[in-house]
Structures are given as structure tokens and as C-alpha cells.
Amino acid sequence: MQFSLFESPNDNHAPYKLPLSEGDVTYFPNALSKKASDTFFDQLQAELPWRQDTIRLFGKHVKIPRLQSWHGDEECTYTYSNLTMSPNPWTESLLDIKKCCEVLCGTEHKTKFNSVLANWYRNGQDSMSFHSDDEPELGINPVIASVTLGEARPFVFKHKETKEKHTQVLEHGSVLIMAGSTQSHYVHGIAKTAKPIGGRINLTFRHLIQRAR
Ligand SMILES: O=C(O)CCC(=O)C(=O)O
Numbered sequence: 001m002q003f004s005l006f007e008s009p010n011d012n013h014a015p016y017k018l019p020l021s022e023g024d025v026t027y028f029p030n031a032l033s034k035k036a037s038d039t040f041f042d043q044l045q046a047e048l049p050w051r052q053d054t055i056r057l058f059g060k061h062v063k064i065p066r067l068q069s070w071h072g073d074e075e076c077t078y079t080y081s082n083l084t085m086s087p088n089p090w091t092e093s094l095l096d097i098k099k100c101c102e103v104l105c106g107t108e109h110k111t112k113f114n115s116v117l118a119n120w121y122r123n124g125q126d127s128m129s130f131h132s133d134d135e136p137e138l139g140i141n142p143v144i145a146s147v148t149l150g151e152a153r154p155f156v157f158k159h160k161e162t163k164e165k166h167t168q169v170l171e172h173g174s175v176l177i178m179a180g181s182t183q184s185h186y187v188h189g190i191a192k193t194a195k196p197i198g199g200r201i202n203l204t205f206r207h208l209i210q211r212a213r
């Protein structure tokens with residue numbers, strides 16, 4: 001790695017907790033330097049084996065509105081929406097970013113990640129519908145680190161019962177850490193937009209728990 005991963009800290013870069021009534025979400029703007037973020041965006045776009053998967057929704061087969069690539073340790077097979085993904089191997093860029101997220105999680109959450117879902121939103125028509133990251137493999141109260149590279153997009157939390165909403169624009173080089181009971185109480189998603197916008201890559205680092213065989 002020939003560049004600094006972290007910006008030198010200043011007031012604009014200070015992390016803050018989102019004002020959610022439940023759960024625990026911390027936003028780190030500019031967690032990665034501009035140069036590192038630009039480089040990672042280009043590398044990941046070129047290197048990852050991106051695919052547009054099909055899921056079953058209300059009995060129908062539909063293409064998901066984005067490209068994705070699942071990576072992780074050998075044993076990290078992941079299933080969501082009836083889609084089972086075997087892990088692609090780690091790349092050097094993914095390992096560098098993983099290390100950075102583990103440092104950010106350091107003092108408070110002490111998490112080591114063993115897998116990552118990469119999503120490539122090619123334009124404003126690509127999106128992710130409301131969901132929680134609450135698959136059984138993630139365990140109770142998972143810590144998930146979400147890295148944004150490229151176009152900034154609004155990320156919306158919606159409380160499952162009160163319907164309270166909170167929007168955080170996720171900027172280039174930012175990391176959002178979701179922890180505690182966040183997934184139990186909220187769904188989250190990225191809406192489509194008619195605005196002509198550029199591409200965005202999002203990486204969600206996770207720790208999958210291996211079931212006893
Ligand atoms: O693109 C994002 O910011 C959200 C991604 C996400 O929620 C997921 O991968 O589960």
C-alpha cells in the first residue's frame with residue numbers, strides 16, 4: 001500500500017453516532033483518504049467478479065437492481081432471499097479496507113470480519129430495498145461495517161414499529177458501523193433516484209458464525 005489509508009483527523013472528519021432512538025450506528029466521514037478511496041473504487045470495479053443475481057420474490061424470479069460480489073474465508077457461504085453464495089477469495093484491496101474497518105471498530109466493538117458483500121450501484125436506477133441484516137449466520141446484534149466509494153447516496157433507516165426514519169448520506173471514503181440492536185429494530189435501504197448520478201461501490205464487512213456440523 002503506497003498511500004495513507006486515513007486522512008489526518010480534523011473537526012470535519014470526526015465520527016458521530018446517528019440520533020436513532022434504538023440501536024447503535026456510528027458514521028465516520030472520510031475514514032479513507034481521498035486518494036485511497038479513488039484508487040480502491042477503480043481497483044474494485046476492475047478486479048471483482050461482478051454478477052447480477054436473480055432472486056425469488058413473491059414466487060417470481062427477478063434480477064436484483066445492482067451488481068454484487070461475495071468474498072470471504074473459505075467456509076463463509078451466505079444465503080439471503082433464497083440466494084446461496086460461495087465466497088470468492090479475498091483481494092489485496094478488500095483485505096486493506098477490512099483492516100481499516102477493524103481498526104475503526106477497535107476500541108468499541110472489537111470485531112474481526114471474515115466476509116464482505118460488495119455491491120456496485122451503476123447509476124441512480126440501481127438500489128437496495130428495505131431489509132435488515134439479520135440472517136441467522138450473523139448471530140445476535142451483529143457488527144457490520146459499511147464502506148462507501150464513489151457517488152454519495154442517501155442511506156435510510158426505518159424503525160420496524162414506530163416507522164421513525166433517519167437518513168444519512170454516505171459519502172466517498174466513509175464507513176458506517178451498525179452494531180447493538182440496530183438490525184432488530186430497523187430496516188435500511190438505498191432508494192432509486194431519477195438524478196443523473198455516477199457509480200457507487202458499497203462494501204459491507206460481516207462476521208459469519210459457523211454452525212456446528
Ligand atoms: O449500499 C449500501 O449502503 C447498503 C448495502 C446493504 O445494506 C447490504 O449490503 O446489506
Ligand SMILES: [Mn+2]
Nearest residue numbers: 131132133188
Ligand atoms: Mn444491509
